[in-house]
Amino acid sequence: MTVAVSLQNVHKVYGTVPVVNGLSFEIQTGEMFGLLGPNGAGKSTTIRMLTTLTKPSDGVIQVAGFDVMRQRSRVKQRIGVVLQAVSIDSDLTVWENMEYHGRLHHLPKARRQNEIDRWLTYVELSDRRDAPAKTLSGGMKRRLQIARALLHQPDILFLDEPTVGLDPQTRRRLWEILRDLNKQGMTMLLTTHYMDEVEYLCGSFGVAQSANRIGIMDGGKLIALGTLQDLRQKHGEGLVVKQYSSSSGNAPSDRWDYQFFPTLDAANAYLDQQPDKTGMMTRPSNLEDIFVELTGRNLD
Numbered sequence: 001m002t003v004a005v006s007l008q009n010v011h012k013v014y015g016t017v018p019v020v021n022g023l024s025f026e027i028q029t030g031e032m033f034g035l036l037g038p039n040g041a042g043k044s045t046t047i048r049m050l051t052t053l054t055k056p057s058d059g060v061i062q063v064a065g066f067d068v069m070r071q072r073s074r075v076k077q078r079i080g081v082v083l084q085a086v087s088i089d090s091d092l093t094v095w096e097n098m099e100y101h102g103r104l105h106h107l108p109k110a111r112r113q114n115e116i117d118r119w120l121t122y123v124e125l126s127d128r129r130d131a132p133a134k135t136l137s138g139g140m141k142r143r144l145q146i147a148r149a150l151l152h153q154p155d156i157l158f159l160d161e162p163t164v165g166l167d168p169q170t171r172r173r174l175w176e177i178l179r180d181l182n183k184q185g186m187t188m189l190l191t192t193h194y195m196d197e198v199e200y201l202c203g204s205f206g207v208a209q210s211a212n213r214i215g216i217m218d219g220g221k222l223i224a225l226g227t228l229q230d231l232r233q234k235h236g237e238g239l240v241v242k243q244y245s246s247s248s249g250n251a252p253s254d255r256w257d258y259q260f261f262p263t264l265d266a267a268n269a270y271l272d273q274q275p276d277k278t279g280m281m282t283r284p285s286n287l288e289d290i291f292v293e294l295t296g297r298n299l300d
């Protein structure tokens, strides 16, 4: 098992405001690592530091064995980046966007053509190769971004909210692509606001010796780290949910209470003992329950 990404006590300060505050973790080769966090937690800033777009104020970051500060161009050769803000050139065609990226990475012509063909086929955009990028749907644009990020055969793919704004079918199509890439051995870090996305992509075993893991950030710090199973075991796999009645009468209110138990059986046993079970139910805990418990809020 080798380390693909390593952060040691990383800080980022904008002016006097600490945005990332003593972040340390590692991503193993072949792992699909999901970074979750509420708005402003510091996820995008972390991705920007890992991809050499922003310098850390302090700490050490190594990506693919290279230091992001001292070996910036080596890092850039080894990574693929799909950020929300870094978009494709909408006036160029699909092929031209790929071609431009291949030239930036100094890929020789024959290899460039082969790789463009290969990746456009992979993301099912071959038939749109001559279309101006501005005519593509949101999902197609994201697929083009992914194809472009893979063109120079990176070791690690970084994706900042890869499926934001896409319809459910398109999201699922992208999930299949990302999962397939991970099966082929690609190491990935992705940030997202979607719990189901993290559960689907990072909740299972990847190709690394260890399972895929999830990190939860809040206020610039990592407040939880582990496999989905680790997180559920730590916080409790069973939940008793209680919906309170409104103050005016017996109608249900918006107020809910969540109580974690080590297992679903323990949650059921607790419920059985309650003389008044009105508004109460049990269920297995999920990532969203753990997230809300840890950060005290829902994601948008």
Ligand SMILES: Nc1ncnc2c1ncn2[C@@H]1O[C@H](COP(=O)(O)OP(=O)(O)OP(=O)(O)O)[C@@H](O)[C@H]1O
Pocket (backbone or CB within 6 Å): 014, 019, 037, 038, 039, 040, 041, 042, 043, 044, 045, 046
């Ligand atoms: N260039 C900048 N200058 C000053 N402050 C910044 C800059 N970039 C980010 N910030 C601040 O840093 C904090 C963390 O932002 P960041 O975008 O990393 O969070 P995030 O977890 O990705 O949030 P979101 O989920 O909303 O994208 C925010 O308070 C943001 O306003």
